[in-house]
Amino acid sequence: xxxxxxxxxxxxxxxxxxxxxxxxxxxxYPAVATLAKSFFSQGTALRPAxxxxxxxxxxxxxxxxxxxxVWNNVIYAIGTIPISIALAMLMAIWVxxxxxxxxxxxxxxxxxxxxxxxxxxxxxxxxxxxxIGLLDQVGGLFxxxxxxxxxxxxxxxxCIIAITVWKEAGFFMIxxxxxxxxxxxxxxxxxxxxxxxxxxxxxxxxFPLLMPTTLFVLINAVINSFKLVDQLxxxxxxxxxxxxxxxxxxxxxxxxxxxxxxxxxxxxxxxxATLAIIAIGQFVFLDKKVHxx
Amino acid sequence: MSTLVLGKRSAGExxxxxxxxFLAFIWMLPLLYAFWAAxxxxxxxxxxxxxxxxxxxxxxEAWSQAPFARYFLNTFILVTSILAAxxxxxxxxxxxxxxxxxxxKSIAFALVLVQLMIMPEVLIVENYVTMSNLGLVDxxxxxxxxxxxxxxxxxxxxxxxxxxxxxxxxxxxxxxxxxxxxLWKVYVPLAxxxxxxxGLVSVSYHWNNFLWPLVITNSVTTRPLTVGLAIFGAxxxxxxxxxxxxxxxxxxxxxxxxxxxxxxxxxxxxxxAGIK
Numbered sequence: 001x002x003x004x005x006x007x008x009x010x011x012x013x014x015x016x017x018x019x020x021x022x023x024x025x026x027x028x029y030p031a032v033a034t035l036a037k038s039f040f041s042q043g044t045a046l047r048p049a050x051x052x053x054x055x056x057x058x059x060x061x062x063x064x065x066x067x068x069x070v071w072n073n074v075i076y077a078i079g080t081i082p083i084s085i086a087l088a089m090l091m092a093i094w095v096x097x098x099x100x101x102x103x104x105x106x107x108x109x110x111x112x113x114x115x116x117x118x119x120x121x122x123x124x125x126x127x128x129x130x131x132i133g134l135l136d137q138v139g140g141l142f143x144x145x146x147x148x149x150x151x152x153x154x155x156x157x158x159c160i161i162a163i164t165v166w167k168e169a170g171f172f173m174i175x176x177x178x179x180x181x182x183x184x185x186x187x188x189x190x191x192x193x194x195x196x197x198x199x200x201x202x203x204x205x206x207f208p209l210l211m212p213t214t215l216f217v218l219i220n221a222v223i224n225s226f227k228l229v230d231q232l233x234x235x236x237x238x239x240x241x242x243x244x245x246x247x248x249x250x251x252x253x254x255x256x257x258x259x260x261x262x263x264x265x266x267x268x269x270x271x272x273a274t275l276a277i278i279a280i281g282q283f284v285f286l287d288k289k290v291h292x293x
Numbered sequence: 294m295s296t297l298v299l300g301k302r303s304a305g306e307x308x309x310x311x312x313x314x315f316l317a318f319i320w321m322l323p324l325l326y327a328f329w330a331a332x333x334x335x336x337x338x339x340x341x342x343x344x345x346x347x348x349x350x351x352x353x354e355a356w357s358q359a360p361f362a363r364y365f366l367n368t369f370i371l372v373t374s375i376l377a378a379x380x381x382x383x384x385x386x387x388x389x390x391x392x393x394x395x396x397x398k399s400i401a402f403a404l405v406l407v408q409l410m411i412m413p414e415v416l417i418v419e420n421y422v423t424m425s426n427l428g429l430v431d432x433x434x435x436x437x438x439x440x441x442x443x444x445x446x447x448x449x450x451x452x453x454x455x456x457x458x459x460x461x462x463x464x465x466x467x468x469x470x471x472x473x474x475x476l477w478k479v480y481v482p483l484a485x486x487x488x489x490x491x492g493l494v495s496v497s498y499h500w501n502n503f504l505w506p507l508v509i510t511n512s513v514t515t516r517p518l519t520v521g522l523a524i525f526g527a528x529x530x531x532x533x534x535x536x537x538x539x540x541x542x543x544x545x546x547x548x549x550x551x552x553x554x555x556x557x558x559x560x561x562x563x564x565x566a567g568i569k
Binding site: 008009010011012013015016018019020021022023025026027028029030031033034037087091094095099100101104105106107108109110111112113114115116117118119120122123124125126127132133134137166170171174175177178223226227229230233234248251252255256261264265268271272275276278279 | 309310313314316317318320321322323324326327330338339381382383385386388389390393394395396398401404405407408410411412413414415416417418419420421422423438439441442444447472497500501503504507508518519520522523526534537538541544545548549552553556559560563564
């Protein structure tokens with residue numbers, strides 16, 4: 001269709017150039033520079049940075065905080081991903097069906113998506129406040145004693161997970177909603193005529209048909225579990241004793257509170273490698289989505 | 294099918310409806326609480342009493358305790374400049390990918406898609422170094438620059454441009470239009486829906502963005518709302534609940550208001566942007 005003329009070649013690159021400059025400057029170059037920096041020592045005014053091979057990585061392997069943070073991030077991912085996907089699916093099925101006040105319900109589910117995490121964290125902070133907070137007030141009605149939710153290493157990560165689920169589920173819901181609206185209604189009708197229960201219809205018909213959406217949402221949820229750390233700044237600052245710190249938050253701390261650029265770069269390499277693995281996974285499992293044509 | 298069941302709802306259906314409503318209530322609870330605390334005197338912030346008097350003092354107090362007007366202006370400048378730059382850069386690049394053949398095209402496209410995975414948030418350490426070399430630390434331009442070429446935007450527009458019949462392109466050129474005129478007169482108007490969808494997603498993303506602005510700004514004249522709000526709400530600053538929630542509502546009001554007005558458009562845009 002389109003001729004491979006010399007003019008077309010030049011034009012193509014010219015059109016691409018402005019965006020390419022930005023992408024190189026703020027994505028490719030920093031990614032490569034991060035990797036390079038992780039093999040050097042932190043330079044000072046007197047002593048320039050020098051090549052130290054894998055020393056930063058040895059330090060990383062011995063860093064207890066790093067392993068705590070990685071473990072937290074794994075729990076955070078396992079805690080947020082399945083729950084928010086299941087809730088999103090449930091919400092979409094509800095909102096797609098018939099019910100009084102349906103549009104109000106749909107709006108309620110979606111609203112957290114448009115609110116800034118940093119603002120809602122302020123509000124959630126009140127929910128978790130010991131004794132006077134909403135959680136403890138409601139718990140008190142049922143005779144539970146007050147609890148320092150964010151101050152207890154056993155409950156703090158659960159609190160962070162709850163906010164993330166609340167923030168994400170409505171966003172994922174709309175993708176399921178769009179997918180549900182493409183399912184032919186004859187399917188459900190046929191299933192009903194055959195006497196299939198709703199659960200059977202969901203399990204054997206709807207769920208498999210929603211699989212492409214689930215994979216798409218899954219990738220987003222996995223990326224978010226490494227990217228969504230804003231709430232930590234308000235709620236816990238990673239505490240108590242790093243019990244709620246996540247990888248990206250730790251990178252921020254090391255770079256901008258402890259001012260250790262090279263170690264922060266080493267940690268960033270771990271994050272980049274994780275994202276690369278996810279990307280490869282996406283390529284393998286979701287190739288329909290990747291070979292865009 | 295729908296006419297069949299509309300009239301009578303079984304107990305099971307009511308139970309499900311109740312569950313859906315309950316979940317909706319839980320989902321709205323943070324916002325409902327924020328409204329409660331913000332519009333009542335602070336002694337009612339944690340006490341729920343229907344007879345509590347209403348007040349606007351908390352908003353007045355919040356507005357006077359932090360330079361919200363300036364934060365609003367900063368966020369507005371930030372969001373609009375990012376959006377304008379994204380539209381220009383992404384349109385040009387998307388046109389190249391959709392309608393031109395050039396050597397290295399598929400590799401270039403694959404490289405662009407890498408940014409979908411490696412977002413600027415992940416590279417805060419190195420981008421900070423770049424910004425300080427460019428002398429752009431603590432500037433609104435510094436906050437916006439890493440986001441201006443968006444892989445997501447390029448991809449979205451490319452998909453839309455590809456659906457536009459090539460005959461229109463050829464016809465316009467026979468009429469004497471240059472390639473850029475074709476882009477401006479044929480492609481851009483036909484991709485209007487995509488621009489709206491992408492614009493809404495981009496605006497709400499950058500209105501809400503926090504980590505990179507936090508890193509790169511350190512004064513009132515550059516801080517966006519989110520960063521200002523984080524400082525305002527910090528426990529060290531010693532403001533009380535009612536005022537914090539009032540400040541929070543002030544910060545989210547424009548976006549929330551826009552969302553309530555254009556709800557359908559928002560939902561469609563997010564869906565369209567995600568599914569492409």
